[in-house]
Amino acid sequence: MTEVHGGTTSGRVVVVGAGLAGAKTAEALRERGFAGEVVLLGAEAERPYERPPLSKGYLTGSDEREQAFVHEPGWYAAHDVELRTGVTVTRVDRGAREVHDDGGGRTAYDHLVLATGSQPRRLPSPGSDAFVTLRTLDDSDRLRTRLAEVGAAGGRAVVVGGGWIGLEVAAAARGYGCEVSVLVREEAPLLAVLGERMAGLFAGLHRANGVDLRTLVEVGSVEPDGSGGARLGLTDGTQLVAALVVVGIGAAPRTALARDAGLAVAADGGVEVDAHLRTSDPRVLAVGDVAAVAHPFLGARVRVEHWDTALHHGETVAATVLGHDEPYDRLPYFFTDQYDLGMEYTGWVGPDGYDEVVVRGDETARELVAFWLRGGRVLAGMNVNVWDVVDDVQALVRSRAVVPVERLADPGVPLRDLLP
Numbered sequence: 001m002t003e004v005h006g007g008t009t010s011g012r013v014v015v016v017g018a019g020l021a022g023a024k025t026a027e028a029l030r031e032r033g034f035a036g037e038v039v040l041l042g043a044e045a046e047r048p049y050e051r052p053p054l055s056k057g058y059l060t061g062s063d064e065r066e067q068a069f070v071h072e073p074g075w076y077a078a079h080d081v082e083l084r085t086g087v088t089v090t091r092v093d094r095g096a097r098e099v100h101d102d103g104g105g106r107t108a109y110d111h112l113v114l115a116t117g118s119q120p121r122r123l124p125s126p127g128s129d130a131f132v133t134l135r136t137l138d139d140s141d142r143l144r145t146r147l148a149e150v151g152a153a154g155g156r157a158v159v160v161g162g163g164w165i166g167l168e169v170a171a172a173a174r175g176y177g178c179e180v181s182v183l184v185r186e187e188a189p190l191l192a193v194l195g196e197r198m199a200g201l202f203a204g205l206h207r208a209n210g211v212d213l214r215t216l217v218e219v220g221s222v223e224p225d226g227s228g229g230a231r232l233g234l235t236d237g238t239q240l241v242a243a244l245v246v247v248g249i250g251a252a253p254r255t256a257l258a259r260d261a262g263l264a265v266a267a268d269g270g271v272e273v274d275a276h277l278r279t280s281d282p283r284v285l286a287v288g289d290v291a292a293v294a295h296p297f298l299g300a301r302v303r304v305e306h307w308d309t310a311l312h313h314g315e316t317v318a319a320t321v322l323g324h325d326e327p328y329d330r331l332p333y334f335f336t337d338q339y340d341l342g343m344e345y346t347g348w349v350g351p352d353g354y355d356e357v358v359v360r361g362d363e364t365a366r367e368l369v370a371f372w373l374r375g376g377r378v379l380a381g382m383n384v385n386v387w388d389v390v391d392d393v394q395a396l397v398r399s400r401a402v403v404p405v406e407r408l409a410d411p412g413v414p415l416r417d418l419l420p
Contacts, residue, residue, distance in 0.1 A: 007323010018042025
């Protein structure tokens with residue numbers, strides 16, 4: 001195994017951010033044999049938890065709250081990880097190699113890992129407490145209660161934004177019996193991610209489940225409706241009265257600590273890191289939503305705000321701290337569950353775009369695998385209600401092989417038979 005300069009099994013690693021990425025970093029350090037101190041600092045009162053349940057199983061009521069947590073309560077003490085919750089880091093002093101927190105404390109480090117995540121973008125909501133965002137476990141607790149109340153009363157929930165979180169919340173709201181409107185500024189939800197054809201599949205899914213999906217529209221004005229809800233004036237001249245407004249217009253990476261510390265931050269967001277997740281200061285690393293990674297296979301700087309990234313970045317951090325040459329080259333992966341539809345997407349189209357979308361399976365029945373191609377090569381694939389194909393799709397992407405379109409579209413041809 002190749003060694004990376006500066007590896008150590010001792011000293012102190014401080015992780016700022018106690019979400020999934022931070023917790024898995026601490027876990028990976030211990031699993032790989034790091035014997036020094038590990039300090040995990042989190043602003044929330046909760047111990048580390050995963051975010052997908054917040055808009056999926058926990059929000060819908062199918063999963064218990066405890067299932068969201070990364071580790072059992074006693075795991076941190078058992079693995080000699082110092083978990084400090086309710087602590088907000090306010091400054092990184094790279095010269096002194098220490099972080100300052102809002103309680104006046106200072107914590108020294110030999111290596112620092114920024115796992116600061118993202119913060120939701122918000123809409124102004126003057127005079128109305130009907131507006132909610134979904135980022136924390138407390139947010140999901142509140143939203144569950146409100147969806148149940150609104151549904152029982154036959155009220156309307158309005159979801160602003162047609163991304164993954166917004167659509168998952170819309171599906172959950174329908175499950176609670178709410179009337180649901182989804183407002184999307186583009187021609188279709190998920191258009192920038194999936195393109196027109198596959199975005200249409202999700203638009204059709206929600207309309208088939210009774211969602212009032214409105215496209216090419218934004219919120220222009222907000223007024224209280226006098227009963228705890230909000231009256232939304234839309235840019236198409238119409239109005240909507242909502243008992244609940246869920247704002248799902250995206251999130252911004254929390255880069256202030258890195259920027260104020262003089263670390264390189266990408267112009268379009270994220271802390272710039274190399275393939276070993278090191279920032280412009282090799283003693284400071286970044287993981288999860290905030291990390292804009294120089295991806296060795298994709299040949300570009302990539303920042304991915306999804307669960308799989310947070311789950312696995314810590315393995316690379318541990319290898320880097322220990323001095324092993326194990327660059328992060330996993331292909332982006334994410335998944336969603338909406339109504340009776342389950343989906344997995346893997347790969348990366350990139351800024352150069354794609355030439356065509358090839359579909360094998362039945363779009364009408366929503367049982368298919370879709371592929372995005374450029375120059376005959378598979379860039380990414382999405383399986384919808386078809387399972388156990390992700391490894392084959394990833395192998396096709398990594399092969400960079402030119403694939404015959406007619407065979408790619410034929411469900412009778414095993415994907416592995418298309419590999420060179």
